Amino acid sequence: MTTLDLTPAPGAAPLPRMVLAQAGAEVRATLRNGEQLLLTMIIPVLLLVGFSLAPLIDIGGGSRVGFLTPGVLALAIMSTAFTGQAIATGFERRYGVLKRLGATPLSRQGLMLAKTLAVLAVELVQVVVIVTVALALGWRPQGSFAAAALLVVLGTAAFSGLGLLMAGTLRAEATLAAANLVYLVLLGVGGVVFPLSKFPAGMRSVLELLPISALTSGLRTVLGAGALPLGAVAVLAAWAVVSLGLASHFFRWE
Amino acid sequence: MDSPAVELIDLVKRYGGATAVDGLSMRAAAGAVTAVLGPNGAGKTSTIEICEGFRRADSGTVRVLGEPPATPALRPRVGVMLQAGGVPPAMRCAEWLRLVSRFHAHPLDPPALLARLGLAEHARTPFRRLSGGQQQRLSLAAAVIGRPELVFLDEPTAGLDPQARHACWDLVGELRAAGVSVVLTTHHMDEAERLADQVVIIDRGRVVAEGSPASLTGAERQLRFRARPGLALEELLNALPVGSVAKESPAGHYIIEGQVDPGLLATVTAWCAAEGVTADDLRIERRTLEDVFLELTGRELR
Numbered sequence: 001m002t003t004l005d006l007t008p009a010p011g012a013a014p015l016p017r018m019v020l021a022q023a024g025a026e027v028r029a030t031l032r033n034g035e036q037l038l039l040t041m042i043i044p045v046l047l048l049v050g051f052s053l054a055p056l057i058d059i060g061g062g063s064r065v066g067f068l069t070p071g072v073l074a075l076a077i078m079s080t081a082f083t084g085q086a087i088a089t090g091f092e093r094r095y096g097v098l099k100r101l102g103a104t105p106l107s108r109q110g111l112m113l114a115k116t117l118a119v120l121a122v123e124l125v126q127v128v129v130i131v132t133v134a135l136a137l138g139w140r141p142q143g144s145f146a147a148a149a150l151l152v153v154l155g156t157a158a159f160s161g162l163g164l165l166m167a168g169t170l171r172a173e174a175t176l177a178a179a180n181l182v183y184l185v186l187l188g189v190g191g192v193v194f195p196l197s198k199f200p201a202g203m204r205s206v207l208e209l210l211p212i213s214a215l216t217s218g219l220r221t222v223l224g225a226g227a228l229p230l231g232a233v234a235v236l237a238a239w240a241v242v243s244l245g246l247a248s249h250f251f252r253w254e
Numbered sequence: 255m256d257s258p259a260v261e262l263i264d265l266v267k268r269y270g271g272a273t274a275v276d277g278l279s280m281r282a283a284a285g286a287v288t289a290v291l292g293p294n295g296a297g298k299t300s301t302i303e304i305c306e307g308f309r310r311a312d313s314g315t316v317r318v319l320g321e322p323p324a325t326p327a328l329r330p331r332v333g334v335m336l337q338a339g340g341v342p343p344a345m346r347c348a349e350w351l352r353l354v355s356r357f358h359a360h361p362l363d364p365p366a367l368l369a370r371l372g373l374a375e376h377a378r379t380p381f382r383r384l385s386g387g388q389q390q391r392l393s394l395a396a397a398v399i400g401r402p403e404l405v406f407l408d409e410p411t412a413g414l415d416p417q418a419r420h421a422c423w424d425l426v427g428e429l430r431a432a433g434v435s436v437v438l439t440t441h442h443m444d445e446a447e448r449l450a451d452q453v454v455i456i457d458r459g460r461v462v463a464e465g466s467p468a469s470l471t472g473a474e475r476q477l478r479f480r481a482r483p484g485l486a487l488e489e490l491l492n493a494l495p496v497g498s499v500a501k502e503s504p505a506g507h508y509i510i511e512g513q514v515d516p517g518l519l520a521t522v523t524a525w526c527a528a529e530g531v532t533a534d535d536l537r538i539e540r541r542t543l544e545d546v547f548l549e550l551t552g553r554e555l556r
Contacts (some may be wrong), residue, residue, distance in 0.1 A: 127454075
């Protein structure tokens with residue numbers, strides 16, 4: 001029988017090691033989960049390829065792939081930061097994983113940092129895949145990649161706040177249903193595939209305040225050689241501040 | 255070591271109108287195994303989860319290794335095994351243990367610990383595909399992998415088969431030998447009797463008895479035998495020393511308590527001969543912890 005040295009030798013690992021270990025576990029869990037991959041990879045790529053090749057939507061002139069790629073990138077960000085994170089965290093809460101992790105040396109701040117890193121890492125994979133497909137379809141982006149990255153970070157913060165707020169307050173099953181429903185609705189009304197200009201003016205001014213619309217229109221502008229639209233930045237920042245604030249206040253760990 | 259591993263004074267925990275823990279006070283000595291026994295709903299898990307920092311006491315004093323619970327500095331020093339769950343269902347056995355090991359400065363080797371608990375061949379099995387007993391063993395492994403000073407085990411052997419139960423008992427024995435303090439809850443009297451230096455019996459949120467297993471079961475011994483039901487015991491009682499007790503419980507099972515010595519044995523066998531009764535399965539034994547437990551907490555189902 002193996003002998004183990006059980007003599008007490010307690011001590012926390014350095015924070016970066018703990019955070020990287022947890023983030024790595026979360027990335028592996030996401031990439032291994034079939035339903036998550038459907039949302040984060042397959043649906044965005046299918047939308048991009050399908051609507052680029054087939055003239056199903058009227059975008060009012062211009063390159064279809066040029067119109068669609070920023071929208072699909074925004075959708076991918078939402079699927080990971082909001083839908084995927086809400087569902088995964090909701091079930092972690094339900095299965096007592098968050099509780100159990102609370103008894104390890106990894107602090108809650110460390111756990112949140114790990115989740116953020118994991119979301120950004122999955123988003124990086126998504127962006128690489130989507131951009132590769134878009135370039136193959138003839139997309140020719142121009143403009144500021146730094147501005148696009150800023151929008152992506154703000155969008156990630158806003159969607160993460162909403163996802164965690166949902167995961168930390170609703171039952172896991174309710175989170176699963178609601179997160180998927182919100183994903184579908186925002187896909188429909190956020191200007192991802194169907195241009196907001198097709199909606200009535202009154203409705204459009206409301207829809208433009210949605211985080212998905214702000215991210216979509218912002219990315220469309222900066223990747224089309226436009227200046228960073230401050231309106232979109234303001235909308236995303238406001239969603240981020242409010243949703244993260246509410247999540248940190250109302251999140252229940254058990 | 256003088257300072258206890260855990261000290262609770264007048265602990266109170268309420269859920270809505272229900273009082274789960276009702277002025278409970280206890281100490282768990284450092285370097286010892288303390289078993290918390292009690293019927294379902296006695297307040298065992300509430301008490302232990304307050305010590306683990308998962309719940310807040312409504313009132314009372316709690317000290318874990320000298321600190322208030324939920325102090326961040328306690329986390330590396332305390333190992334925790336939840337009653338159930340706590341592991342992502344899709345996470346593989348070895349992956350979970352390696353992850354938890356990465357949170358600690360001087361962890362045990364995950365593969366060696368898996369092998370020690372008989373989980374080596376399940377290293378790549380997702381948690382949800384493990385049997386209940388295997389899940390328990392993985393949770394136990396995660397509780398000790400960081401080489402803590404104190405380990406809380408909430409019903410560590412619930413659902414384990416006899417081999418796994420013995421493996422768990424061996425590990426608890428090794429923890430104790432290595433100087434680790436262990437606080438565990440259990441329903442199994444034999445487990446408490448075998449493992450614990452100190453037993454705390456709680457019922458309705460209060461301590462009803464505490465002490466070593468030997469002091470709780472007492473030096474008092476019993477004579478037990480089986481015979482046909484309904485024997486008249488009055489005559490036997492008259493022949494026994496004052497203060498002896500003779501009872502039939504259940505029917506056909508007789509228990510004589512008192513100064514169990516050769517004289518008493520002779521008196522009982524002589525009475526049996528006079529009654530024309532053959533005493534079967536006659537034996538002298540100590541009260542078990544289970545006897546004490548049922549005396550203190552009653553027999554009704556909760």
